[in-house]
Amino acid sequence: MSAIAIRTEGLTKDYRAGFWRRRVRVLQDLTLEVRTGEVFGFLGPNGAGKTTTLKLLTGLIHPTAGSATVLGEPAGSVRVKARIGFLPENPYFYDYLTGAEFLDYCGSLAGIPRAVRRDRVRFVLDQVGLPGQGSLQLRKYSKGMLQRIGLAQALINEPTVIFLDEPMSGLDPIGRKEVRDLILRLREQGRTVFFSTHIIPDVEVVCDRVGIILAGRLAAVGRVEDLLASPLEQTEVTASGLEPEAAAVLAHRSVVPPVRSGDRILVAVKGEEDLALVLRTILQADGRVHSVVPHRRTLEEFFLDRIREGSR
Amino acid sequence: MKTVAVAFNTFREAIRDRILYSLLVFALAMIGGSLVLSTLSVGGEVKIIKDLGLAAIGLVGTLIAVFIGVGLVHKEIERRTLYVIITKPIRRAEFVLGKFLGLAITLAVNVAIMAACLLLLASAMEARLTSELLVPIGMAFLKLMVVTAIAILFSTFSSPTLSAIFTLALVVGGSLAKDLKLFAASFGGPFTQAAVSAVYLVLPNLAALDLGGAVVHGGPIPAAAVGLAAAYGIAYVAALLVGAIWIFQYRDFK
Numbered sequence: 001m002s003a004i005a006i007r008t009e010g011l012t013k014d015y016r017a018g019f020w021r022r023r024v025r026v027l028q029d030l031t032l033e034v035r036t037g038e039v040f041g042f043l044g045p046n047g048a049g050k051t052t053t054l055k056l057l058t059g060l061i062h063p064t065a066g067s068a069t070v071l072g073e074p075a076g077s078v079r080v081k082a083r084i085g086f087l088p089e090n091p092y093f094y095d096y097l098t099g100a101e102f103l104d105y106c107g108s109l110a111g112i113p114r115a116v117r118r119d120r121v122r123f124v125l126d127q128v129g130l131p132g133q134g135s136l137q138l139r140k141y142s143k144g145m146l147q148r149i150g151l152a153q154a155l156i157n158e159p160t161v162i163f164l165d166e167p168m169s170g171l172d173p174i175g176r177k178e179v180r181d182l183i184l185r186l187r188e189q190g191r192t193v194f195f196s197t198h199i200i201p202d203v204e205v206v207c208d209r210v211g212i213i214l215a216g217r218l219a220a221v222g223r224v225e226d227l228l229a230s231p232l233e234q235t236e237v238t239a240s241g242l243e244p245e246a247a248a249v250l251a252h253r254s255v256v257p258p259v260r261s262g263d264r265i266l267v268a269v270k271g272e273e274d275l276a277l278v279l280r281t282i283l284q285a286d287g288r289v290h291s292v293v294p295h296r297r298t299l300e301e302f303f304l305d306r307i308r309e310g311s312r
Numbered sequence: 313m314k315t316v317a318v319a320f321n322t323f324r325e326a327i328r329d330r331i332l333y334s335l336l337v338f339a340l341a342m343i344g345g346s347l348v349l350s351t352l353s354v355g356g357e358v359k360i361i362k363d364l365g366l367a368a369i370g371l372v373g374t375l376i377a378v379f380i381g382v383g384l385v386h387k388e389i390e391r392r393t394l395y396v397i398i399t400k401p402i403r404r405a406e407f408v409l410g411k412f413l414g415l416a417i418t419l420a421v422n423v424a425i426m427a428a429c430l431l432l433l434a435s436a437m438e439a440r441l442t443s444e445l446l447v448p449i450g451m452a453f454l455k456l457m458v459v460t461a462i463a464i465l466f467s468t469f470s471s472p473t474l475s476a477i478f479t480l481a482l483v484v485g486g487s488l489a490k491d492l493k494l495f496a497a498s499f500g501g502p503f504t505q506a507a508v509s510a511v512y513l514v515l516p517n518l519a520a521l522d523l524g525g526a527v528v529h530g531g532p533i534p535a536a537a538v539g540l541a542a543a544y545g546i547a548y549v550a551a552l553l554v555g556a557i558w559i560f561q562y563r564d565f566k
Contacts (some may be wrong), residue, residue, distance in 0.1 A: 049321040
């Protein structure tokens with residue numbers, strides 16, 4: 001099996017919009033690799049190109065330029081589609097069907113023999129937390145239940161690669177946790193999960209790697225820890241009992257204006273060298289160290305920084 | 313097999329749609345109503361029943377074909393139900409063919425019900441099996457296949473409202489194509505005649521598939537003429553489906 005499950009090279013998509021059919025570029029030169037068995041989070045604000053990327057990877061739209069392969073074959077080919085599952089954003093299904101009828105239909109399109117389908121339908125309904133709900137018509141399903149049936153249809157063919165477009169949207173906190181657990185279970189089973197979201201905590205909890213897309217361009221890609229361990233990482237140090245000279249050394253090293261309260265001083269330093277210097281200064285001046293707090297950026301801050309950079 | 317799965321689901325959707333039953337009741341009422349009308353004429357009762365019955369099959373069948381047909385593909389795109397279907401291991405052509413087949417089965421069932429009523433009524437009136445009606449009924453069904461294929465072709469790229477207008481315009485134009493050509497031949501100049509000839513070639517010649525009048529008022533139609541008309545209808549359906557598949561194949565589902 002290829003170690004790369006999904007590969008895009010220079011993937012670009014233009015849409016025609018408006019009366020004059022003007023070209024609008026929604027995805028620009030996306031080059032990306034997702035490894036087999038990893039959970040890849042595709043993060044970006046609304047309109048950044050996440051859904052467009054997913055549609056290109058699942059063959060719903062054709063690229064303007066570049067290429068995409070899934071499991072070593074062109075994205076969207078019938079052979080690839082037999083091995084993938086896809087949950088679209090805010091899915092809508094045939095409301096005149098019952099949940100089980102719909103999953104049976106999906107199973108028949110996936111080429112699952114009739115004899116196996118019934119058990120398979122029951123299994124996926126259990127897997128997404130809808131046991132015994134198969135006989136209900138889809139028009140009677142709540143939004144959360146529809147999201148689950150969407151997940152169920154994406155899993156009906158036991159896919160190797162699963163694409164999920166905003167899988168947590170419309171779910172309550174319990175539902176979100178269940179979807180997160182499901183994604184982690186899929187990873188344990190060795191499946192590759194590519195999911196898009198604009199909700200950062202979801203990414204931090206379940207993803208091995210993250211790609212950040214802004215205005216149709218890939219802004220960053222890497223492991224969550226690597227993206228957060230940036231040169232901006234700071235450590236906050238609180239100390240007291242310092243002579244003015246020692247306090248001045250601390251203030252000089254601080255990357256933010258020091259905060260003073262009584263004889264306490266709070267400074268923030270960057271890098272291990274400055275941290276060592278600050279701590280040495282405090283100890284040599286017979287001061288007291290109250291706290292040393294490494295301040296990691298959250299993915300949210302990273303994300304917002306990138307948006308700000310992009311808009312400049 | 314996947315085409316059959318799509319067809320079955322399309323059929324299932326149609327039979328769970330109330331509009332179908334309303335139209336069917338209307339057709340059966342029309343066939344039943346012909347019994348009342350036939351009492352107004354002396355001597356030609358059965359002819360009126362056959363005429364009206366065949367007209368009811370044609371009209372209601374066309375309404376079903378147009379109003380279900382124009383939404384068949386477009387509705388799936390608009391409601392985004394297509395997203396989960398097209399991403400299953402199915403070719404886009406199989407999907408379009410499945411949709412066509414599904415509506416064809418729906419129409420076959422409806423035509424069969426209407427035809428059974430008409431045959432029962434006409435046979436009871438004539439005290440013999442009016443099997444000669446089977447040929448025009450079969451051709452009426454083929455005509456409905458042409459209408460369905462036109463509706464699906466438009467449905468692959470246009471909204472249901474526009475598709476319905478285009479389809480109905482083609483049905484009306486196709487029914488009058490021959491008259492249009494005769495009219496141009498009698499009154500038009502060379503340019504008009506050439507233009508009308510081009511339109512005549514492109515328009516579906518639906519009048520050629522309409523054998524009801526000839527059977528009811530004339531005698532049996534030669535098998536060769538029926539065969540030729542059927543071949544024309546089948547070829548036209550095939551061409552329309554190829555067009556629909558070609559458009560659908562290259563479409564982006566935004």
